[in-house]
Amino acid sequence: MPLTGPSLFLSACEPSADLHGAHLIRALAEKLPGARFSGIGGERMAAAGQERLFDARDLSVMGLTEVLGRLGAVRRAFGCARTAFAGGGVDVAVLIDSPDFNLRLAARAKRAGIPVVYFIGPKFWAWRKGRLKTISKRVDHMMVILPFEQPLYDAAGVPATYVGNPLVDEMHEAVARAPRGGGWRPSDFGLDDTRELVVLMPGSRRSEIENILPDLLAAARLLAARRPEAQCALPIAESLDGETIRAQVAAAGVPVTCVAGQAVELLTVATVAAMASGTVTLQAALAGVPGVVVYRASPLTWAIGRRLVKLENVSLVNLVAGEEVMPELLQRDFTPQAVCDRLEALLADPAVRTAQEQGIERVRERMGGPGAPERAAQVVAGVLEAA
DSSP, X not given: OOSSSOEEEXXXXXXXXXXXXXXXXXXXXXXXTTOEEEEEEOHHHHHHTEEEEEEGGGTOOOSHHHHHHTHHXXXXXXXXXXXXXXXXXXXXXXXXXXXXXXXHHHHHHHHTTOOEEEESOOOTXXXXXXXXXXXXXXXXXXXXXXXXXXXXXXXXXXXXXXXXXXXXXXXXXXXXXXXXXXXOOGGGGTOOTTSOEEEEEOOSSHHHHHHHHHHHHHHHHXXXXXXXXXXXXXXXXXXXXXXXXXXXXXXXXXXEEEXXXXXXXXXXXXXXXXXXXXXXXXXXXXXXXXXXXXXXXXXXXXXXXXXXXXXXXXXXXXXXXXXXXXXXXXXXXXXXXXXXXXXXXXXXXXXHHHHHHHHHHHHHXXXXXXXXXXXXXXXXXXXXXXX
C-alpha cells in the first residue's frame, strides 16, 4: 500500500506512555507525510497531533478498588476503539505499554483485520509467561526497549525489534536543557559545586515514600557523621506531596536539599545515588552514576511477588547487565547501616567505584544511542508497507 496518508490508531493509557507516544507521533509524521493519528492518549499525544477519541486520564489507575471504579471508562474506551476499527479507516494499530488493556485491544484490532504493532511490551520474562502465547496470536511486531528482550521474542517466533530505550533520548534531552555549555552543575540546584553529592531517590509512589524514604534519610544521617564533606539531595516527583516530604526530611535531622522534579538533571551531577528499584536505576547508569539499589514492600506484597517473579536480580540495571553491577538491598537487607556502608565504599574506595563504573559502562553500551522514536517509526512504516 502507498505510504502517503495512512491512518494510525495509537493507544497509550499511562502518563509515561503518553510521553513516549507523543515522541513516536512526531517521528511518524516525519517518516509518513500526511499520516493521520487518532486513538487513546493524553495531553502530550494530543499536542503532537493525535485526534483523541478517548482521554487516557480516565484509564490511568493503580490498585484493585480504583480499577473496579473505572470499569465503565474501560468499556467506553473499548467501545471507541471498536467503532474506529469497524469503520475500515485504520491502517495499523500501535499499542504502547499497559498490557492488561492493550493486549485486549490488540485482539479487537486483529479481528478487524488491522495489523498490530506493540511498543514497550509486557515483562513476560519476569512473570505471567503465558502472555507470550497471547502476544504471538495478537501482535504482528513487538518493539522492545530492553536489549535482552529481543532474543526472548526471537526464540518464541514473535517478530521483534530492539528500537533502543526512550530513557537514552530522555538523558540526552536533559543534558541539552542545561543552562550553559558543559552540562548541569550542582549549584544549579542550590548545592555546592566542590562537594561530593549523594542523591537519594526513594521512588515516585506514596507507598514507596512510606516504606523507603525513612531508612534512606537514616542512612544519610549515618553517612554525614562519617563523611561530613558529602552533601545530599532528594528530587521530589511531581506525583508526590512535596510539602509533606520536605517536612519529613526536616524532621529527620539531616541536611538534605529537596529539589522539585528534575531527577534526571540531578543525576547528571551526582557522585553516587541510593535509589529505589525501578526505571531510575537505568537512568543512573545512563548518567554514569554508581550507587546502591534498595526496595521494601509490605511483607504480603513481597511474598506474593517472590512467588510470581523468578529472577536472580530485580533491578533493571542488573537485568540489562546480566550480572549484579549495583548491589541490591531488598526487604530485610535494606537497612540504614547497609546503605551507608555501600555508599561510603563507593566514595572512599577507588577500586569499588571503578569496578561498578566499568559495569555501568557495559550497560550503557548495551542500551545503545538515542533515536528510539525514529527507529520505532521505521518499524511501523515497514509493517504498513508489508500490509
